[in-house]
Amino acid sequence: MRKVVVGALVGLVFAAVGGVALAYPSLAATTCPGCYGLTELSPGVHVEDGLTPAQRARAGEVADQAARRVTAFYGDRRSSPDLLVCLTEACYRRIGGGQERGVAVLNRSVMLSPRGLDPVIASHEMSHVELHARLASSAEVPQWFDEGLAVVVSGDPRYLAPESASESAPDRCLVAPSGPLPVTLEEWLRTASADPATYARSACRVSRWLGENGGRAALLGLVTRLNAGEPFSALVRTR
Known part of the structure; x- marks a missing residue:
């Protein structure tokens, strides 16, 4: 009986996780970037798999420049959102993106579309996360x-x-x-x-x-x- 109960509970957990992934792919992608075809470029920066060296370098440059803009304004940083970067629209749709250039997700991460791979867009979204990290x-x-x-x-x-x-x-x-x-x-x-x-x-x-x-x-x-x-x-x- 115990095995049956445990098995049922495990099944419910997986069903719940699957439901979240289907209903809120952006949240699921933040939790498990690799599950959505993203690879870690550097700590906290995840990029679409299969990018060229030049594309990977550009993504890293944008992440660094955006972080410097936020730091320059605030004097320091209290937040460290994960950055999820897509260079194709298919990737961005897969992680739950829409028509926007970029978006902050629950003040935990920032997703960038192919149209948002820019320090301006990235730092805009990171500013939202930083402000809310400072607010009670x-x-x-x-x-x-x-x-x-x-x-x-x-x-x-x-x-x-x-x-x-x-x-x-x-x-x-x-x-x-x-x-x-x-x-x-x-x-x-x-x-x-x-x-x-x-x-x-x-x-x-x-x-x-x-x-x-x-x-x-x-x-x-x-x-x-x-x-x-x-x-x-x-x-x-x-x-």
Whole structure:
């Protein structure tokens, strides 16, 4: 009887694991990259199997550059997300990707599509993971701040002008924000998919707030106060 029970339990475990893999391949791929045709390039960096030496070198270069961007902004890193890199659309679909260039998965890993093998995209997604690694589970920021900050950290030229050495031209905004920005993830996905300029507006608002309040020190102070229980709305005043 004991063998039957154990066998039944093992069967249920495998069924559950299989169900997760089918329903959430991105989570399963993060847990077992090799199960999805990815090989380890370096600690924490997994790439599609069968790449050329040049493609492997490019993936490693992107990972290193993205990590340096995040470190340069924060001063150090509290997160170390696994990076899953696909150079074909078939690979990216297999690990659960869609039409996006890249995506952070449960603040544990970052998946990059063939269109996202770039330090800007990689550091954008890694910024999400780093921010949430610093925030307590009870602390919250609106989605526009999370996304706008990721644009600032990555220096994405699609949504934010380059930093200027001139004090007379400190504003990096390409599109000035007007009105409320999406607060929840659901609102963000709906709004940003209809209007990509939502990224630029959010980046502008975050960039201006940082510029007016001390840059990185302001962000680190904000995180500390959020973790102490103060609400975001009472701490961040935007125009």
